[in-house]
Amino acid sequence: MTFKPKKEHKKFLFSLFGEQDVLFEREKILIFGTDASKKFAWPSIVVRPSSVSQVKELLKWANKNKIPIIPRARATNVVGACVPVYGGIVVSTLKLNRILDIDDRDYVAEVEPGVVTGDLQRVLKQKSLFYPPDPASAKISTIGGNVSQNAGGLRAVKYGVTKDYVLGLDVCIPGGEILSLGGRSHKDVVGLDLKSLMIGSEGTLGFFTKIILRLLPLPDKSISILVGFNSLERLIEVAAKILKTGLIPVAMEFMDKDVLNCIRQLGKVEIPKSIDAMLLLQFDGNEKEVEGAIYNCEKLFKELDIKYYERGGDKKREEELWEVRRLINPASHKMGEKKIALDICVPRSKVPIIINESKSVGKKFNIPILCFGHLGDGNIHVNIMYSDDMEKTAHKVSYKILQKTIEIGGTISGEHGVGILKLDLIDKQLSNTEINLMRKIKSIFDPNNIMNPGKAY
Numbered sequence: 001m002t003f004k005p006k007k008e009h010k011k012f013l014f015s016l017f018g019e020q021d022v023l024f025e026r027e028k029i030l031i032f033g034t035d036a037s038k039k040f041a042w043p044s045i046v047v048r049p050s051s052v053s054q055v056k057e058l059l060k061w062a063n064k065n066k067i068p069i070i071p072r073a074r075a076t077n078v079v080g081a082c083v084p085v086y087g088g089i090v091v092s093t094l095k096l097n098r099i100l101d102i103d104d105r106d107y108v109a110e111v112e113p114g115v116v117t118g119d120l121q122r123v124l125k126q127k128s129l130f131y132p133p134d135p136a137s138a139k140i141s142t143i144g145g146n147v148s149q150n151a152g153g154l155r156a157v158k159y160g161v162t163k164d165y166v167l168g169l170d171v172c173i174p175g176g177e178i179l180s181l182g183g184r185s186h187k188d189v190v191g192l193d194l195k196s197l198m199i200g201s202e203g204t205l206g207f208f209t210k211i212i213l214r215l216l217p218l219p220d221k222s223i224s225i226l227v228g229f230n231s232l233e234r235l236i237e238v239a240a241k242i243l244k245t246g247l248i249p250v251a252m253e254f255m256d257k258d259v260l261n262c263i264r265q266l267g268k269v270e271i272p273k274s275i276d277a278m279l280l281l282q283f284d285g286n287e288k289e290v291e292g293a294i295y296n297c298e299k300l301f302k303e304l305d306i307k308y309y310e311r312g313g314d315k316k317r318e319e320e321l322w323e324v325r326r327l328i329n330p331a332s333h334k335m336g337e338k339k340i341a342l343d344i345c346v347p348r349s350k351v352p353i354i355i356n357e358s359k360s361v362g363k364k365f366n367i368p369i370l371c372f373g374h375l376g377d378g379n380i381h382v383n384i385m386y387s388d389d390m391e392k393t394a395h396k397v398s399y400k401i402l403q404k405t406i407e408i409g410g411t412i413s414g415e416h417g418v419g420i421l422k423l424d425l426i427d428k429q430l431s432n433t434e435i436n437l438m439r440k441i442k443s444i445f446d447p448n449n450i451m452n453p454g455k456a457y
């Protein structure tokens, strides 16, 4: 049942946050009802804590009064994870945005959840330190949101994803207690790993108040190469050969023929007509490592008679090569006003199967399908493009692609999460026992089901 705030609720919240940080007027809270999924439900109230003690008091009170709490950062998640489906109090993390410590001896950063990922990366760079997870939304999403969704990104082939860099988490659980899980040690195997349970929990177990991240030294250099092929099959074959030589690229992004056609139509970059698939690689390390990797790639391309490749280097040239990748999203709408954007992940050897299946289902139902993404880790973005009158068909196509993904041992989400958008699909991948276990675990942390109810599992 949707929560409806009473006079005494508002009174408590005003006294805790001050009037300026409690929003309840419809025109002010409207935006807090949606996120990048474009789904919507009205929040009851929005609050903007700026201290951990406010979060503690709020979760103590909300638990006692059984009021839903929806943590919300920059709302860039694409699955409706911030949509307040039962109303309740949307808790913005944007005023909890301090970088608390950066330590180049422990190789850690301690941050509040609302720190924007790209801002942290920039500050670290000035100190020759490196936080590798790099979702395409890094400039507009936060560390708290990234941890909560276990965000992936372009550098995952070499460096892994968000969970690989979380050493510690302070989490406020319903009732107001703060759990300090993990810490600044780079290894820790005592007891059950409650910290990992929190990562990817989509705001359903507690509210993160502090995050301790593992850092690396900043690599000296990175260089990208853009390679063109006359077929996607050939691209996949060559990508496998590159990985077999032992070269681990930071990024290994591919684009299929239809994606390239959309980009051509934008008229912003030149792509030769003979190219039907493109691979964007990036290598980093010290000068010798990077030059060695590029040399070995170029040698391989010569042996395989690959004629089209362009090498990056300085900042301007790198930008030019990555522009092709950045144009995918705007260019995709040349194929349809709307899209279902799947982020399936399959075992690497099964990538060709799922791309072929996606294309042939699209063809059968006359719906354009664009395939691109993180080839290096099998995380394929399948965009199903449609117009309003084809919505039902698009969902049918999506369902068929997801079914095939599961059948070949893949997952319906490699990085975006479940939220509300994929909730009705999880029983296709998880058993009833698994889903019930997840719900029981939630009820231990959150017996009154106040944390982001109706999401994820």
Ligand SMILES: Cc1cc2nc3c(=O)[nH]c(=O)nc-3n(C[C@H](O)[C@H](O)[C@H](O)COP(=O)(O)OP(=O)(O)OC[C@H]3O[C@@H](n4cnc5c(N)ncnc54)[C@H](O)[C@@H]3O)c2cc1C
Pocket: 035, 036, 070, 071, 072, 073, 074, 075, 076, 077, 078, 081, 082, 093, 113, 134, 135, 136, 137, 140, 141, 142, 143, 144, 145, 146, 147, 148, 149, 150, 151, 152, 153, 154, 201, 202, 203, 204, 206, 207, 208, 209, 415, 416, 452
């Ligand atoms: C253009 C674009 C590109 C993207 N590229 C990628 C990509 O490459 N890889 C990828 O993985 N994702 C990507 N995403 C999706 C999205 O950016 C990520 O899911 C991101 O991690 C969300 O961060 P956020 O700060 O916006 O969090 P929000 O969307 O505000 O919140 C996400 C979840 O975190 C919870 N939450 C937020 N703060 C807290 C907290 N303090 N405590 C507990 N729970 C909390 C919320 O309740 C919600 O469930 C992209 C999105 C866009 C729009």
